[in-house]
Amino acid sequence: MNVRAAATAAGATRGPAGTGRLSGNLGAAEIIFMVIAAAAPLTVISGNVPLAITQGNGPLAWTGFVAAAAVMLLFSVGFVAMTAYMTEAGAFFTYIRAGLGARCGRAGAFLALLTYTAIQLGVYGFFGWSMDDAARQWGGPALPWWLYAAGVLGVVAVMGYRHIDLSSRVLGVALVLEIGVVVVMNAMILWRPMPVAPMAMTPVADAGPAGPFAVALLFAMTGFIGFEATAIFRDEARDPQRTIPRATYGAVVIIGLFYAISCWCVIHAWGADSIAAITRGFLDHGRNIVLETAGRYAGRVMQQAMQVLLLTSLFACLLSFHNIIARYQLALGREGIMPAFLARTHDRHASPHVASVAQTGTACVLLVLAALSGVDPLVDIFGSMAGISTIGITVLMVLTSVAVVAFFTRRRDLSRGRAVSTLAIPGIAAVALCAVLYIIMANFTRITGLADRTSLMLAVLPFAVTGLGFCVGRTTTD
Secondary structure, X not given: OOHHXXXXXXXXXXXXXXXXXXXXXXXXXXHHHHXXXXXXXXXXXXXXXXXXXXHOOHHHOHXXXXXXXXXXXXXXXXXXXXXXXXXXXXXXXXXXXXXXXXXHHHHHHHHHHHHXXXXXXXXXXXXXXXXXXXXXXXXXXXXXXXXXXXXXXHHHHHHHHHOOOOOHHHHHHHHHHHHHHHHHHHHXXXXXXXXXXXXXXXXXXXXXXXXXXXXXXXXXXXXXXOOOHHHHXXXXXXXXXXXXXXXXXXXXXXXXXXXXXXXXXXXHHHOOOOHHHHHHHHHHOOOOHHHHHHHHHHOHHHHHHHHHHHHHHHXXXXXXXXXXXXXXXXXXXXXXXXXHHHHOOOOXXXXXXXXXXXXXXXXXXXXXXXXXXXOOHHHHHHHHHHHHHHHHHHHHHHHHHHHHHHHHHHOHHHHOOXXXXXXHHHHHHHHHHHHHHHHHHHOHHHHHOOOHHHHHHHHHHHHHHHHHHHHOOOOOOO
């Protein structure tokens, strides 16, 4: 997720409701840049790719990213068509409310809150695992992952409360470096592929059969969370009618290609026959296959640089998720869905400080529970939370696609001559997303690696929260 996107959304909370309109002169390139930052590419390459390989279809894991990008492109057609008629910049739940009514909009808001909370917890686990890995690589002690996670949670809490906006220039430099180290690694792999030496830690024969495509697809879909950031910048776009569509399609294509090519390069670096076993061997020893690949092909300095940039990327994700969740809580507090005190803003910092504190408390409780569980922070915590969040984001996109069809069905004057982009393709996208959802649900136990009953509870949670949001009483928006 993008810290600046969250900060921009926060700017609208200043002053009386309805007066916080934003303005700007952002072009498609600038918005694409910020959406790619929101996708946290190094986090996805270092976290999602190894899991997609080991738990998914091994040497064909890159196909999951291609399929996810294709589904996103289908979804984007209706999303872009409806964006032109939205009166306020917002996320998926705003579209759902416009097309399906206030109750469905609230259901979408609740689901979005769960989706971002789940992925935030997963990233805390990933950060703790990565920080421990980096500390040991640099000669430091082996400490529990949750100590590192708790430390960064404190920093996020302070910055979220004060609404300190990270400099866009700093974020820009960090993003360029993030992408740069991966591009260098990919180029070195293609330039001089190395034969793989036998791995003593995990024999290739122990790799087992390739897993299902559904697992690779899930981790690929997770890499697109934050995709709605293009619409968040509507008020600041130079020409929203042209800029937002270009930015949306451009972001999907660029992100999808970057993920797929990088995943393929990592597989090619170690060999299709060996990649699953080698990746599993590194994970079992607390090491990251992507960082090891960078060190093998581009040298130790590049590997260490990638470790540092991975940590900064994870931190930006955590701060962004914190800001997004706090602002969802603020919006729900304003509408009377959640306690009204969550809608208070700070007189000096102009931040949703009460919601920020509440979000910090929720994160602390979840982190304590995760630490007490004793499970692996990457495979179990990040993997299972990515499962919940991917189900959540897929359901949100299904609801949004249906909302697009409903919106343009009622407003035939707006869809006249554009039935393909406003009705047909959004309908196809809804069906395709339902198919994706079924594939993920059918393989959810394998994805989480947990007991059947626990996996079932996690899989049902997004639907239960959506139902809760739909059933709450009437509010000021009804």
